[in-house]
Amino acid sequence: MATIPHEPLSPDALSIGSGWQAQKSASTRTQIIEAAITCLVELGYGRTTTTVIAKKAGLSRGAMLHHFPSKMDIIRAAVEYLHAKRLRAFRKAMAKEPTDGDHVRLGIEGYWSHVKHPWFVAFFEISVAARTDKELAAILFPAQEAFEREWYETSLELFPEWKRKGENFMLGFDLTRYVIEGMGISFLTHKETERDKRVLRYLETKLKELADEDR
Amino acid sequence: MATIPHEPLSPDALSIGSGWQAQKSASTRTQIIEAAITCLVELGYGRTTTTVIAKKAGLSRGAMLHHFPSKMDIIRAAVEYLHAKRLRAFRKAMAKEPTDGDHVRLGIEGYWSHVKHPWFVAFFEISVAARTDKELAAILFPAQEAFEREWYETSLELFPEWKRKGENFMLGFDLTRYVIEGMGISFLTHKETERDKRVLRYLETKLKELADEDR
DNA sequence: CTTGAAAAAGTCAAGAGTGTTTGAAACAGG
DNA sequence: CCTGTTTCAAACACTCTTGACTTTTTCAAG
Known part of the structure; x- marks a missing residue:
């Protein structure tokens, strides 16, 4: 019911995952962030779209938007x-x-x-x-x-x-x-x-x- | 039939209009260019769209695209x-x-x-x-x-x-x-x-x- | 006054990008 | 084995942007 997760993804950091089923989540997050940074360098801010970031991160766009609900969230993390x-x-x-x-x-x-x-x-x-x-x-x-x-x-x-x-x-x-x-x-x-x-x-x-x- | 104008809009410049019905054309062109530059300053390259340029120039988009067939043409002129x-x-x-x-x-x-x-x-x-x-x-x-x-x-x-x-x-x-x-x-x-x-x-x-x- | 070309305006379809929603697979705990 | 949560995937609706196309207006020349 509650959409707020119990522990993970809590405030901000990338690595507070204290050994749960997934610190794989954290791994995926950094993967996304680094893909975003690569896009910024190679394509510039204007052409850095969620589609390209997801492709470069090797994820589906839907999966990515699970970790970062909006594009600005990705940029913020980056x-x-x-x-x-x-x-x-x-x-x-x-x-x-x-x-x-x-x-x-x-x-x-x-x-x-x-x-x-x-x-x-x-x-x-x-x-x-x-x-x-x-x-x-x-x-x-x-x-x-x-x-x-x-x-x-x-x-x-x-x-x-x-x-x-x-x-x-x-x-x-x-x-x-x-x-x-x-x-x-x-x-x-x-x-x-x-x-x-x-x-x-x-x-x-x-x-x-x-x-x-x-x- | 021929779409090539007789004299105006010839190669590139903004002011070769040698007193025809319109050197108003040239005036409009600079108006567009200056609007584009204003947009670059106020909105940045990414948000500088043809729609906004036309609005800032006080023209319809169609009219603008008559002078500059594509967006890149505007940028080039700018x-x-x-x-x-x-x-x-x-x-x-x-x-x-x-x-x-x-x-x-x-x-x-x-x-x-x-x-x-x-x-x-x-x-x-x-x-x-x-x-x-x-x-x-x-x-x-x-x-x-x-x-x-x-x-x-x-x-x-x-x-x-x-x-x-x-x-x-x-x-x-x-x-x-x-x-x-x-x-x-x-x-x-x-x-x-x-x-x-x-x-x-x-x-x-x-x-x-x-x-x-x-x- | 008529005419024709250029300027200006309006309409249209196609594509891209974003975010939401829905659904499936993996996995821990009871 | 069952249940609920988390990760991942796909599909959808919506907006924005672009460029092509069509129509109207202006205006100088005959």
Whole structure:
């Protein structure tokens, strides 16, 4: 009678399935989510339809809509999934001590790799769509904000010596963000060139200058 | 019998109408194109449908499809229109002698204004859609490339003293492009902050340093 | 005034996409 | 073995979009 399940599919997460008949359900859910992300990357937001997602996930559309009643539910789950994945990957990349002790270079290379990753592309597609879709924006914004905050915190940990004077740190942070994201957008349609590498190297020296000024 | 018009609507342009019964036709065409651009800005590429464009242009859909047989024809015309408009506006902005003789600042402010303009937003929407749409890409790429080349040439004219050694000039060019476009993308969903202005001021000083090094 | 072509408007069918509903198969617990 | 729940599948109804087709209006030329 009651349509509310007793335990599974409860609030949100993908993996709270505490050993029931199915954590297969969770498996299917991630399968769907990853198919959706693949579609975002390969087809863009506009052409990402429930039909295509289901086909790519190897499920019938009906089966898929059992797990996610509406398309927006899939997107919502994908945003959460992407947010978690991106954050984990970024932290992991930043956590390891650079072999040459060069934290600045590590930070730049790390974010540049991050921006070239399909996950960023998927996130980007959703971001662009969200500009003209209030419902999407409501879903995306919290995750986007959380990511930026987390990234900022992580960077602060990476450069503890910058913690005193935030002025230059913020400037370096913003500069890096804009340069690399600008390059990332360009990278969506063009190849990475020698000129791009030169920009990154230049950025690196400038960040180090900013750090020294602050010392 | 023959469906080929005698003179009007010939190849492409919008204004070759040499005083016939209608250069009203041309007027209507630009009306449609501008409506399409407005839709791109307000609704995004995905929701820009022929129905909405016609409504925004104040025409019946049938009338519109008389001027542009298919939707892609409208987009194609919009790309050409945007390309021409952006180029003209950019050149005009760069052409005027800065009151304080500060060409670098003029260039930065000029491109930053350019990126904040709706025309850039429309172009951007098409660009993103073109990533996963070969047909669109075929339309967009030539215009995009031409614009970048033109912009580069214009910049060279603006800084003739940099013409000798292209190394630093290119670096400054790329850096500026990436920073400002990165900021522009961010600006699509966020407001311009004091931090952004600081980045622009920093960029300005760095460009001048690059120029001095090259002297 | 007549005429014919272009502009504008309206109608139509086909297709795609979404979400709901209905039905079957798998499976745990009594 | 039976029952109720969960997963999966299929069919349906509805809307939206597109492009083709048909009709009306405008207007310059003869």
